[in-house]
Amino acid sequence: MYAKVTWPTRYDPKTSAIYALNDIDVKAPPETVWRLLTDAENWSGYFPAEDQVKILTPKTELALGTRFSRVTVGFPMSLNVTEFEPHRRLSWETVVDGDTTGSSAYHGWVITPTDEGCHVLTEETQQGPFFLEELGRKNPGALYRYHQDWVECLAEAAEAQTAPPPHPRG
Numbered sequence: 001m002y003a004k005v006t007w008p009t010r011y012d013p014k015t016s017a018i019y020a021l022n023d024i025d026v027k028a029p030p031e032t033v034w035r036l037l038t039d040a041e042n043w044s045g046y047f048p049a050e051d052q053v054k055i056l057t058p059k060t061e062l063a064l065g066t067r068f069s070r071v072t073v074g075f076p077m078s079l080n081v082t083e084f085e086p087h088r089r090l091s092w093e094t095v096v097d098g099d100t101t102g103s104s105a106y107h108g109w110v111i112t113p114t115d116e117g118c119h120v121l122t123e124e125t126q127q128g129p130f131f132l133e134e135l136g137r138k139n140p141g142a143l144y145r146y147h148q149d150w151v152e153c154l155a156e157a158a159e160a161q162t163a164p165p166p167h168p169r170g
Helices: 031-036 042-046 129-137 142-162
Strands: 017-028 051-057 067-072 075-085 089-096 104-114 116-129
Touching: 017 104, 017 129, 017 142, 031 042, 031 089, 031 104, 031 116, 031 142, 042 051, 116 129
Parallel strands: none
Antiparallel strands: 017 116, 051 067, 067 075, 075 089, 089 104, 104 116
């Protein structure tokens, strides 16, 4: 059994309008996956859809309290890192810039060491009229599909960074 996201009460999946869980086994150490996740401005290096991320606080990598922005599927968003346990847990809260409905989301990552590397789990909940319209009504299942692509790309990038060098031909 793997650990899951630690939810603030208002984002609990049991009371959220939209919820997605994606996970994958990665043949790379947790440190490699963590490095890729916390280097947010370079997510597009392995996941091209995340090509508009900007850290808004002095540190260049995600940390507890980091504020950052991103444009995801055409929507500008403001985010704040709310949970940060190196090599294990990373979570952030999100609001959509310009949304006046009070909609918000919570996205968490949990990395669990395994014998062959690590298990990566990501969960997100979304509440409010904006998300219900854009993802619930117009694009059902889009959150799950987006995150599945992300975890697969993350795993591929992490595994590529830890692959042994090829043997020279002799």
